[in-house]
Amino acid sequence: MVLPRRLARFNRxxxxxxxxxxAGWLPGFGVVIHRGRxxxxxxxxxxxxxxxSDGYVAALTYGVTDWARNVLAAGGCELEVRGRRVPLTDPRxxxxxxxxxxxxxxxxxxxxxxxxxFLYLRTGSEAGHVD
Numbered sequence: 001m002v003l004p005r006r007l008a009r010f011n012r013x014x015x016x017x018x019x020x021x022x023a024g025w026l027p028g029f030g031v032v033i034h035r036g037r038x039x040x041x042x043x044x045x046x047x048x049x050x051x052x053s054d055g056y057v058a059a060l061t062y063g064v065t066d067w068a069r070n071v072l073a074a075g076g077c078e079l080e081v082r083g084r085r086v087p088l089t090d091p092r093x094x095x096x097x098x099x100x101x102x103x104x105x106x107x108x109x110x111x112x113x114x115x116x117x118f119l120y121l122r123t124g125s126e127a128g129h130v131d
Contacts, residue, residue: 031080034070055122057101087124
């Protein structure tokens with residue numbers, strides 16, 4: 001059971017507008033900067049995202065949503081994290097019931113809501129690398 005679509009819509013309309021300005025600075029958060037598949041418009045989507053050995057991983061708590069589809073279609077995006085923009089490439093969907101790349105507390109939380117799908121992205125440039 002991933003989170004309901006109604007909650008996703010509420011978060012997009014209300015919560016994202018509140019958390020958006022802070023998400024690029026808070027640990028475990030970032031802002032995905034991506035282009036619409038059809039509109040070409042730039043979007044900024046605050047998400048929970050975590051470092052991996054070669055990039056970042058985001059738990060798809062609402063399933064594969066528009067922002068994830070846009071990133072997959074474009075072959076990458078930018079991530080605003082700790083006030084810096086990091087280019088990300090090679091997006092790939094991974095089904096992982098073990099949630100191995102999530103921090104322990106997050107692993108338990110996403111496990112409780114049944115999240116097993118993740119979007120992995122590689123850092124596009126070591127110059128933009130942020131620990």
